[in-house]
Amino acid sequence: MLALADAGWINPPKHFALSDDRLTIHTDPLTDLWQRTFYGFRRDNAHMLCTTTTDATFSFTVKVDFAYRGLYDQAGLVIYLDSDNWAKTAVEAGGDQPTLLSSVVTNYGYSDWATQEVPADWTTLWYRLSRRQADFRIDASLDGVDYRQLRIFHLAAAGGEIRYGLMACSPGEASFEATFSELALGGCVWPTE
Secondary structure, X not given: OOOHHHOEEEOOOOEEEEOOOOEEEEOOXXXXXXXXXXXXXXXXXXXXXXXXXXXXXEEEEEEEEEEOOOOOOEEEEEEEEEOOEEXXXXXXXXXXXXXXXXXXEEEOOEEOOEEEEEOOXXXXXXXXXXXXXXXXXXXXXXXXXXXXXXXXXXXXXXXXXXXXXXXEEEOOOOOOEEEEEEEEEEOOOOOOO
16 A cells, blocks of 8 residues: 555645545645646646655556536646656546546646546546556546556656656636545556557
């Protein structure tokens, strides 16, 4: 199990509760991660609780419960090397638009955004991050048992030590609560073939 108390904050929220196996965040408004592409803006102030590793292969899972209130509110996983090289995945609140299961990969200061529509009443999701050197796979599950692949990607700057962990943000004026629990860290379950 990954001990949250040993992790470190990047942009800590004003309000949170942390124990060894659970984190509850109350997001600050106007927080996000995005770099340049299409919209032109740069945001690098999402709340992230991360640990570092040099392990070339591993899988990390977490259960996320969320109660979104504003458009694009999100809580999920992050790999954060620096402001120009990172990846995140989360369900994003849709407001009057569809709710999206999304992932963003940022290499050399430019973000992409891959999405799929999901039911607006989703309030719990399990995520799994697997690493093989500088290549990564993200899976998601509704029950913590049956995982489905969301994305395979490469982070060019992820050759050695990386920071990875939990992320939540509220790009708009809202604030919401997210709880991260059932964290597990182990050998890589991403098949080599």
